[in-house]
Amino acid sequence: MSTRIDAKGLGKVVVLFGGRSAEREVSLKSGSMVLAALQRNGVDAHGFDPAERSMVELAQGGFDRAVISLHGRFGEDGTIQGVLEWLNIPYTGSGVTASALAMDKILTKAAWISQGLATPDYVRLEPGFNVNEVVQRLGLPLIVKPAQEGSTLGLTKVKTADQLQAAFELAYKYDPNVLAEKFVSGQELTVPVMGEGAGAHALPVIRIQAPDGNYDYHNKYIGNETKYFCPSGLSADFEAEVQALCVKAYQVLGCAGWGRADVLVDESGKPWLLEMNTSPGMTDHSLVPMSARASGVEYDDLVMQIAASARLKASGLNVGGAR
Secondary structure, three states: OOOOOOOHHHOEEEEEOOOOOOOHHHHHHHHHHHHHHHHHOOOEEEEEOOOOOOHHHHHOOOOOEEEEOOOOOOOOOOHHHHHHHHHOOOEOOOOHHHHHHHHOHHHHHHHHHHOOOOOOOEEEEOOOOOHHHHHHHHOOOEEEEEOOOOOOOOOEEEOOHHHHHHHHHHHHHHOOOEEEEEOOOEEEEEEEEEOOHHHOEEOOOEEEEOHHHOOOHHHHHOOOOOEEEOOOOOOHHHHHHHHHHHHHHHHHHOOOOEEEEEEEEEOOOOEEEEEEEOOOOOOOOOHHHHHHHHOOOOHHHHHHHHHHOOEEOOOOEEOOOOO
16 A cells, blocks of 8 residues: 655655764665665655764755664664754654664663563673583673674674683674673564654564575575565464564654564574664665565655654654655
């Protein structure tokens, strides 16, 4: 089903992509596709790479709204959101606080646990950590990853205790905040969520089948061996249960606009929340467009809807074209 958005009503739009994070290449691809979709639909849209241009140019650009296609640090951690709030430029996605919270996997888990939502047990790793204590608590295998990176960058599946230190050192290169997480064996799912507050709703669940169960950077963005199933093939009742869990996880973090929750279902059928992405990819490999398509929304319509949702979160000011 297509939602008609008034292209002229969106005003002059800036698409922010590229940036300085380790996910720059993915962001460039996402942003280029988003920019092209907006321009195809008659929007006065312009690309802007914060790694190559100054915030002064952004401030002086006369933009009516910003579509954020940045991934990782400076793009989905609350940094650019804060800049846009100060510049009074309405933007897509979550606000400063929710973006910062969702970007940090340790804080995300703490928030979910405080609300009784299931997420795998974890410990924060710091230099000099006790290997035996970590293994005793979490068991083996376990997952080590930087708290503030996406796209599985810096992530290691640790199978033996003697691999733990090297895994920590790899993750530490990306972020001084590192966590070890209990490994959950099972089926990986991802669930896009749109809207905010009581109006937040989930799109169809996507079931992911990666080679050897390894859904890493290559299998996410480069290779073609990973299989995606949407419709997921889950029972209607269980899909609804997973969707409700993801909406709750999104609401607990205070997310807005759109996002995507990653979930693992263990061998007993229990879903576990892994993380929340507040600036999901929009490449030809990306999952939000796939899920939207399954619900009857094509790529260009999805982009237009996201652009129309831009607002200033601090003031709650809504702007723009038809909803």
